[in-house]
Amino acid sequence: MEELLVLGLLALFGIAASHAISPRVGIAAPLLLVALGVLASTVPAMPEIEVDPEVILAGVLPPLLYAAAVQIPATDFRRELRTISGFSVVLVLISTGLLGWFFHGVLDLSWPWALALGALVSPTDPVATAIIKRLGVNPRVTTVLEGESMLNDAVALVLLRAAVAAAAASVTFWSVSGVFVGALTVAVIIGWIVGRLNLWVRSHVRDTTVNTVITFTVPFLASIPAEALGASGLVAAVVAGLVTGNGAARVLSPQHRSADLQTWHALELVLEGLVYLVLGLELIGVIEDVEANHQGVGRAVWIALAALALSLLIRALYVVPVLGAMRRSAERAERAHHRIAADKAQLADLSTPAPLTPLERLSLRLRPGRTEQELHGRIHARLVRAEADATYQVSSRLGWRDGTLIVWSGMRGVVTIAAAQTLPADAPERSLLILIAFVVAVVSLGVQGGTAATLVRFLKPDPGQTPQQRAAELAELQQLLGVAAQDVRDRLQRSGEELDEEGESLAVIQAQREVLLEARSVGLFASGTLHSAMRELDAEQIRLEL
Numbered sequence: 001m002e003e004l005l006v007l008g009l010l011a012l013f014g015i016a017a018s019h020a021i022s023p024r025v026g027i028a029a030p031l032l033l034v035a036l037g038v039l040a041s042t043v044p045a046m047p048e049i050e051v052d053p054e055v056i057l058a059g060v061l062p063p064l065l066y067a068a069a070v071q072i073p074a075t076d077f078r079r080e081l082r083t084i085s086g087f088s089v090v091l092v093l094i095s096t097g098l099l100g101w102f103f104h105g106v107l108d109l110s111w112p113w114a115l116a117l118g119a120l121v122s123p124t125d126p127v128a129t130a131i132i133k134r135l136g137v138n139p140r141v142t143t144v145l146e147g148e149s150m151l152n153d154a155v156a157l158v159l160l161r162a163a164v165a166a167a168a169a170s171v172t173f174w175s176v177s178g179v180f181v182g183a184l185t186v187a188v189i190i191g192w193i194v195g196r197l198n199l200w201v202r203s204h205v206r207d208t209t210v211n212t213v214i215t216f217t218v219p220f221l222a223s224i225p226a227e228a229l230g231a232s233g234l235v236a237a238v239v240a241g242l243v244t245g246n247g248a249a250r251v252l253s254p255q256h257r258s259a260d261l262q263t264w265h266a267l268e269l270v271l272e273g274l275v276y277l278v279l280g281l282e283l284i285g286v287i288e289d290v291e292a293n294h295q296g297v298g299r300a301v302w303i304a305l306a307a308l309a310l311s312l313l314i315r316a317l318y319v320v321p322v323l324g325a326m327r328r329s330a331e332r333a334e335r336a337h338h339r340i341a342a343d344k345a346q347l348a349d350l351s352t353p354a355p356l357t358p359l360e361r362l363s364l365r366l367r368p369g370r371t372e373q374e375l376h377g378r379i380h381a382r383l384v385r386a387e388a389d390a391t392y393q394v395s396s397r398l399g400w401r402d403g404t405l406i407v408w409s410g411m412r413g414v415v416t417i418a419a420a421q422t423l424p425a426d427a428p429e430r431s432l433l434i435l436i437a438f439v440v441a442v443v444s445l446g447v448q449g450g451t452a453a454t455l456v457r458f459l460k461p462d463p464g465q466t467p468q469q470r471a472a473e474l475a476e477l478q479q480l481l482g483v484a485a486q487d488v489r490d491r492l493q494r495s496g497e498e499l500d501e502e503g504e505s506l507a508v509i510q511a512q513r514e515v516l517l518e519a520r521s522v523g524l525f526a527s528g529t530l531h532s533a534m535r536e537l538d539a540e541q542i543r544l545e546l
Helices: 002-025 029-040 053-071 074-077 081-107 111-120 129-133 139-168 173-203 210-229 233-253 255-292 297-348 358-366 372-395 400-408 414-420 428-458 467-495 502-523 527-544
Strands: none
Touching: 002 029, 002 255, 029 255, 029 428, 053 139, 053 210, 053 233, 053 255, 053 372, 053 414, 074 081, 074 139, 074 173, 074 372, 074 502, 081 111, 081 139, 081 297, 111 139, 111 210, 111 428, 129 139, 129 428, 139 173, 139 233, 139 400, 139 414, 173 210, 173 233, 210 233, 210 255, 233 255, 255 414, 255 428, 255 527, 297 372, 297 400, 372 502, 400 414, 400 428, 414 428, 414 502, 467 502, 467 527, 502 527
């Protein structure tokens, strides 16, 4: 017991040290942790460390993906949903098929096992994606990468299970497809329900410490029932995180949200670090087994390198038409500006019929009692949101530099490593398959992650907003917040309601928060600008309520 305690303390120190040293030496923390694990495994007194991969898949990944989903801006995720879905589903399916064909030919594996290995090395890693996020690239690029890495893990694991089942029994394409679609659908439903229940329960809990304890259970409350029903627990955890992150500002107090943010950051740091340390600790043992029983390590290394190169080629070929589709969307959005402006002018002239969508016409027929003011308010909000979405598409176009970053940022990591170890004991050349997955992940992290900063400096991609644009947007937002504050003071003066200075300040903060939430719902400002403004309001409210 004391030995485990000492190892745990050393692991925590190693994780903290790696993240502290990483910016100074210019090497990503995950790479330092893998190297530290390898070095530790060579110490004679080090006991053999063997972690059940299910611990990582069921105990580590759900909270990691949930934490990432809570923090991703819901508006940005909505705007990029089509692109994210393509990377998460279509690209994973294509990569699994082509890599499976490669492994089938090179390793002489049966098709089910070849596709299983293809599914292992297809998904990008949510932890490794953080390397790119810290480099100050276009926020649209990071949104796509984060969304992809959160969802493609689950898609790949569903494909892996289907391939393993196909190796054990006779299954048809349609039965596998049905399981695949059903697993994702059930997971989305469960995740949405858990996310809504999470917000409702925690909105009634006043104690911040108790609230923080409750939030630890949420990813597991989503993933465990989903897995029990044969669905994807990771997708359920991601959806629960998206729902929670989108609704937290409305129903949770600033104290609760601030505590959640700090707690999850610390938990992410520890969980990510432990996974990479375990990888380093286990790497030499896997290498020794392959060297003794599977024609040597050299064979596994060259197959892994070829597979990684093929996966990058497939990704590059997929990104080219995606960028073309984005460019056409931006052109359509530019044309839509004129139509939206005409619709807003028509809406302002109450003597002409309002520009209704088919759904709004149906709603009006089903609810004839709706007032004209309510209907016009709803249409106005829709037009403002459409205009903001069009502006986003036009002002944040992605070019070949961004496309190159998206290709190079498709790093393999935790999921590939953990899922490889879940291969059944009767898998052909199991140790060889595991080592191939390990090498793909380690080389991907080392080469792609280690050169990401250099690539960004070389490409000099558009970072999104210029400092002048950010300043202008912030000034516009501050003006809106100032109007909201003045409206509160005018209302209090008209009503004769007397509040002390603290009460008036809290009323102003609440009104300004509503303005920010409304702006977020229609996407009027960049997510970073809104997030900064929301944190300032939260900090001021916490200060007043102390």
